[in-house]
Amino acid sequence: MRVNYIGPLCRGMKHPALEGYDLSQFAPTCFLVEVSEEAGVEGTLIEGDLLVVDEGKVVQHADLVILEREGQHQVFSSHRIGGGFRAIPFFGREGFSIKQSEVRGVVVSQARRYAF
Numbered sequence: 001m002r003v004n005y006i007g008p009l010c011r012g013m014k015h016p017a018l019e020g021y022d023l024s025q026f027a028p029t030c031f032l033v034e035v036s037e038e039a040g041v042e043g044t045l046i047e048g049d050l051l052v053v054d055e056g057k058v059v060q061h062a063d064l065v066i067l068e069r070e071g072q073h074q075v076f077s078s079h080r081i082g083g084g085f086r087a088i089p090f091f092g093r094e095g096f097s098i099k100q101s102e103v104r105g106v107v108v109s110q111a112r113r114y115a116f
Contacts, residue, residue, distance in 0.1 A: 001045070001090050003033035003066065003073045009052060017050045017111040029056035030108065033066060033073060045075065045090070048113050053105035059085055064107035065098075073104065 006015075009030040011023050035049040045051075045064075053066050061080035066073055067087060076087035079095065086095040 001039050001075055002036040003051065003075050004036055005073055006032040006034055006050070008032075015050060015111075017048070017113040021109075021111060026052055026108065027054055027056060029105075030054050031105065033075075035075070039090075043090070045110070046112070050111040050113075051075065051107045052109035052111070054108045055105035057106040057108065059098075059100055059103050059106055061085075066104040066107070067098065067102060068104055075107070 009023060009026055009032055013023060030052050033051050033053055035045050035047055035051065037047045039045050039047045039049070041047060051064070059065055059078050061078060063078045065076055065078050065087065067076060068074075076089055078098075079086045079088050085098050087098045088095040
């Protein structure tokens with residue numbers, strides 16, 4: 001699913017979903033993306049969620065990862081197979097092999113603007 005790049009994570013950043021977050025707990029290699037409307041409002045990721053992404057973190061099994069595909073930033077779940085990884089989409093398409101060098105970053109935190 002598509003995510004929209006917001007920018008580097010820095011102290012003093014204002015966004016309703018970040019209220020109460022101590023932004024100093026995150027590495028300087030972190031940036032923010034917002035989940036697009038195609039996510040809908042059900043599931044683990046919903047429209048408007050903010051994801052803190054660390055571009056310095058190494059991919060592990062079952063991480064949420066950000067890849068650039070078809071000119072867009074997209075979020076996938078990682079699945080370790082032997083010495084490699086597959087990117088598994090959220091919406092029923094078949095996964096594909098990825099290398100660490102293709103990963104823009106690993107999601108390290110999720111913030112939701114509204115609690116349902």
